[in-house]
Amino acid sequence: MIGLSNSENGIVSSIAATKRLARAMMVSGGEFSLILACCNCVERQQQVLNLLTEFSSADIHEILLSPAADTLYTAITTAIGATQPEALMVRGLESVVEINQLIISTNIMRDEFRKQFQFPLVLWVNDEILRKLVWLAPDFKDWAASTIRFDVPHNQLVEAEQQAISA
Known part of the structure; x- marks a missing residue:
């Protein structure tokens, strides 16, 4: 029974977070905005993207x-060319080999994002990438209103596992 309850809570939480993401993209209205979507599971990201089509x-x-x-910045400009999409989602940050360098360069180039992109930019991050953004690109990260979470943070999962083991 507890598993079902937790599962239902997870689904309701995902739907609410997906609606927040859709609303955040809509509110941008043709101007640059940074939206951080935090999800530690790549498969869950895809589920959210599929669900997002229902709300946006x-x-x-x-x-x-x-x-x-x-x-x-270069990865985005190369991918979109001269087009300005209504919204852009960037995935795969967790797989970038030189992630620290990428994040530092993003902070240095941050003003170009606002100058060149007239659309909401959704960065899919995990907890590790989010921490790196805070430390290595604080100015860029501050442009995001708040992080939209799509799963339980890793430290809460570890705590729950430890509680289950000790019970």
Whole structure:
């Protein structure tokens, strides 16, 4: 019974977070905004993206970063060319080999994002990437209103596992 309750809570939580994401993209209204979507499971990201089509009519473009990506700005401009999508989702940050360098360069180039992109930019991050953004790109990270979470933070999972083991 507890498993079902937790599962139902997870579904309700995911739907609410997906609606928040759709609303955040809609509110942007053709201007740059940074939205951080935190999800520690890549499969869950895909589920959310599938669900998002039910809550948003926006033409959402998606970029999957290469592990060899060295700057976020260049990866985006190369992928979109001269087009300005209604919204852009960037996935794959967790697979970038030189992630620290990519994040530092993003912070340095942050003003170009506002100048060149007239759409909401959704960065899919996990807890580790989110921590790196806080430490390595605080100015860029501050542009995000709040982080929309799509799963339980890793430290809460560890605590729950430890409580279950000791019970």
